[in-house]
Amino acid sequence: MRAELQKFLSSITLDQKKVDDTIMKAVSKNIEGMFFLYGHGGTGKTFIWNTLSATVRFEKGIVINVASSCIASLLLSDGKTTHSRLELLIIVHESSTCSIKQQISQAELLIEAKLIIWIETPIMHRFCFEALDRTMR
Template sequence: MRWASLKIAHVKKAKKEKVLSAELADSLTKLTNEQEKVFDTIMAAMNNGQGDALFLYGYGGTRKTFVWKTLITAIRSKGQIVLLVASSENAFLLLPGGRTSHLWFAILINLDEFSTCNIKQNSALADLIIKAKLIIWNETPMVNRLCIKVLDRMMRDLLRFNNPESPD
């Protein structure tokens, strides 16, 4: 019985990835030259495995959300994980499957210089964050600078614990 349910899950995943691949092909044809450069730069940074922090800036109406959704589709079509984070509840509605930074990273509301994320080593959430190929954080300039520092500290701790040879 268990084998049958695993086989069904595998078939569903393969169908989902096929649908996402078709959606990606369509989305890639709709990118402008500038959006395509952004897409390629982010994909290259993600694929080099070194970790990077990139900032996508544009006025309202420049289709930043479309670029995000194309990136999401590209990553998920390969069966990889992308985490969608927003600084406010309104912003996360734009991203499929998005959550606020406080939910994804267990960041406290009232922060100080010594605050940490409330994520335990080897927890399911820690494992998910480690496995993520990309984290898209919408409206990052709107957050308290301490949120970024807390997240950076947490990522360093998680990745160091996962790979003791990783540099600080």
């Protein structure tokens, strides 16, 4: 993990470092919140996500990497779709929650996670994010 993190940090740009520092500061202080990272293809979003994942894992934390599509999930280390990892229903409505039961290991994983990285968010309805928020509460 150390070698992987060093590889990422050795080629990070100043702009990417600012993003990484901002998010990692919130993670290290256990500040709840959302960060949206957007940009055209080739601007380094995947690089930042993987750097954040490596940093959290290097510090012995849990990071959950999910994507809104199966293809996008392949870009992330241990990435899964939101529907499979978070047990998010395919059809969501304004009072939906994720189908994770409180007593299973998947719920414990969510509770212990320092960071959830969710990519390709613009293709999802806001009810999906609200469902995860309700589940986490």
